[in-house]
Amino acid sequence: MKVSCSVVVFALVFHFFLVTGSRSPPPSDSVIIIGAGMSGIMAAKTLEEAGYKDYIILEADSRIGGRVHKGQVDGNTVEMGANWLFSGGPKSSPAHEIAKKIKLRTLYSDYGNLSSNIYKQGGGLYEKHVVESAFKVADARQEFGTNLSKILSSKKGGDDDISILGSQRLFKQVPKGPLDLAVDYFYNDFEEAEPTRISSLKNTFPRQLMEDFGEDSYFVADPRGFETVVHYIANQFLSHNNNKITDPRLQLKKTVRKINQSKNKVIITTEDGSVYHANYVIVTVSVGVLQSDLIGFVPRLPLWKKLAINNFDMAIYTKIFMKFPYKFWPTGPGTEFLLYAHETRGYFTIWQHLENELPGENMIFVTVTDEESRRIEQQSEKKTKAEIMQVLKKMFGNGKQIPEPDTMLIPKWWSNRLYKGSYSNWPNGYTLHSYHDLQQPFGRIYFAGEHTNSTYLGYVDGAYFSGINTANALIKCLKHFCEGRRS
Template sequence: MSRSILFYLMVDLSLCVKETRILAAKTLHDSGIQDILILEANSKIGGRIHSVQFRGHTVELGANWVIGGGPRSNHLYEIASKLNLKTYLSDYGNISANIYKQEGGLYPKHIVSAALEVAETRDQFCTSFSTRLSAPGHDRDDVSILVSQRLFKEVPTTPLDMVIDYFYNDYEDAEPPRVTSLKNTIPRYEFLDFGDQTYFLADSRGFESILIYIAKQFLSHKHEVIRDQRLKLNKVVREINYSKSGVQVKTEDGSVYQAKYVIVSVSVGVLQSDLIVFKPHLPQWKTQAIYEFDMAVYTKIFLRFPYKFWPSGPETEFFLYAHEKRGYYPIWQHLETEMPGSNILFVTVTDEEAKRIEQQQDIKIQEEIMDVLKKMFGNDIPEPDEILIPRWWSNRFFKGSFSNWPIGYSQRRHMQLKEPVGRIYFSGEHTYSRYLGYADAAYFAGIETANHLIRCIKHEKYCNGYDRHSTIDRLHNEDPYDPDA
């Protein structure tokens, strides 16, 4: 099959919504470039926008929240509103009354309130320090979030302080402060731009209905089913051959596609794996930019019980478990508001704990979870009817949930991460730094990458660099087709 443009799509890019491929294809389509092809490794579009049925209810293994109420309009929130998707404002305001000790029982509210006040002041210091580090004309070396906490002289060490710090940082970044860049993570522009009102989407149509809505703007469909011949499902790309004249893509089922250009929108975790072979090998500057970035793991584990035994009602939706081991089943949420009578709980784990858990059998994970729940609510609680455990890190199409900016990774290196290699363009939430790891990063990355490709097609002088007008110096002069460059 020969196409003038091949938009290569295999998997989505992050736990939060990753509609990069669809937005890139739509942008190309809207510019008049309609001879495109989308290759999807899975049986449906969405990637980590992944809705599943769990005991008669639709739950989201991936993207779950949309953000609104800020100075900028949020496109995802607008689409959710337009589709009348059921969303619920998440209220974290009473966390001080909902943190459990390692051996059971709630911490006194006044003790938690004092710890939260310290955490809030520390977070404000980190934001201010990050702003000073990045001030124009005074740009300084980056530090980790942990280093800024040390400078504040309030480093979380107790189980209570650690779970609160986890709530502030790991819950957003999916990695701990010791490895996370301060300058490139804080302040969190997602909330500055779009607001701090986070809405939990719990609709029978699933979060993926947002992506389907976008896809239907340019792909042929019947009702909710995309039937466009330009979308190929169950196509696992294993090899990309590129030269100065074009690109050849080979899939696992033996199919071969020819194109002038390719947009690769797989996660940085997949790029770090051996799933896709590039021929010739990507140049060293590119592989180094890929390997030095972080692919984090953020996992929600769902449990359904025969009856609820946890507090419900206003200001009880979220509760935390403080353990001496940071990140040990720390963040809990019940769904009695969103799904009354469902008796569903889920717990969020990240980073090394998420990886450790993935390597265990479901029954072992359930035993660990039940031990934690019994510490919080006593031994007289039922066993779950069912448990649902996503394994993002083990899945070859994802290799993690979303990217995180590690300490020591420069803006120059990030430019290389999204820099094209010949006729291969790279896109995904990991390429859009302002909202890195969030749904909006994927949205804007798809549009940005497609627009750069359009400029290349229309004006050849833009083909060799991601942004010829960038103030950042050109990062390399190597021949992109030279594997030893």
């Protein structure tokens, strides 16, 4: 897309105002957005559409998209972060609607035959009727938990809550043994990325995203990547050429290290020494990054804000992709998802082959979360490969030779200082008052990100709406109707 001369002049003038060395005061109502993930891009789009074009987006990474991020395994695109879209409910998911518009390739994830695909710790499949019995108990546990959650939520002004595990204890059906643990992990940890003893019942069940958008899940399997959804949005308002964003208001590889706010302005300092001035800032980094020491705040964040940030949870969800010289796992209808039951919760439990998504590529991946993710990120890839090979030999050996993978990709979301995890999760005991504080601006600093959208917490759609909501709150303030700002 070609840019008019007037736009170029405006962009250069605006850049002069904001970047280091400007001796002029910041332009009226100027805004800096930290982070170019879904929430940051939506915040910028919302400001743009409201007529506020004096903003700049500072992104620490070399790309936009944040935790919507593709990777490569021997030339094949895989999704290291967000991967599924949801459909079939009374409302439409914005991310899914955009995916359909740009014809993003997705495949329906069919979990229907999972009861025939659960492997014992020592090898061999469980009998189907045994697994079906375990699933019936899991369904009853979840129904009980959902009903209890609705009762707790109906209490006006109350903070009564319980963990998912606590509700299972009330129901007198606590998972035990490898099979029950594997099934329970599939029902809960596979979604929240943390164990049931941590996750809040009231703020997990019912899962509002699935209530609204549906439980039909679609696996993104497009060479362009899920991040194309974010690019599509960005291209609607940022100048670009041949799908490459050229707008000077987006600056990549700018890691923010300090946010200094005074009564009348905000000064941002990045790792490379650049200094930016604005009237307001929208911080869209993950709650995990806020919990780290990456960004320093001057003055320091007040105690109410620090408590709200540090008592929330940043979960870790890791997909380990492997490409083999040939397939040795079952393929065909009803074989896509497999479970490995182990006495240790979450020990290489959930497997998915990619024969439907990448036919003939001999690829499979395993999902781990929480402490297993942390453990794997801290050990050598060689040791992780050896552990995985031991599991695969138990699952599919039966005297057959199991080859080593040609390629293995292990995303490290927890170790990456720009993310510090995969997505947020509401822990038991975290109150609505604390969550309100988590969302609240502090002076001229506003906060966005999936962790600030309680309706779709942890999902791309949550990030989408959080960017809109936070930008609208700031716009309201810019029109001299500031509400909820605390110092």
